[in-house]
């Protein structure tokens with residue numbers, strides 16, 4: 115079934131984008147945001163299960179991926195922790211990050227909790243911070259943020275007949291377009307250098 119010849123590591127979102135284009139003629143950003151994370155997982159041959167488990171160990175688990183040799187990668191998403199759609203998308207994007215970057219490491223299971231998926235708490239954990247950065251980049255590609263951002267701002271200015279769009283409105287509309295949480299979008303915008311201007315007096 116899975117005949118994809120995968121490189122052992124896909125170390126960046128750009129590399130993933132080239133891989134999907136070359137292997138499947140799939141353009142990651144073809145239809146603009148939101149990026150289709152389920153489709154990407156499917157193309158990569160990752161099996162994704164959203165199901166409730168009554169295993170005590172899993173109560174605090176938000177998501178999990180197993181990367182056993184010669185077996186399909188399996189992702190489990192805890193529905194109790196991912197009922198908010200943007201949360202689920204981020205969880206799956208984070209697991210795709212582990213799949214792409216960490217298959218060649220010795221670690222075969224990554225168990226994700228609120229802590230591993232938290233930017234500041236995962237800061238010193240290399241694999242977790244890499245997966246978080248990968249997820250942010252995959253869901254909110256810089257080029258797409260800039261092009262869509264321009265459209266969103268122009269539309270707002272015309273509709274409201276104003277000179278500037280308040281940052282809070284911008285974050286909210288962008289988060290909604292990209293189907294990510296407002297804090298995730300806010301952080302990403304700062305990260306790629308898009309900051310609100312202070313209104314001049």
Ligand SMILES: [Zn+2]
Pocket residue numbers: 208212224225226230241242245
């Ligand atoms: Zn993780």
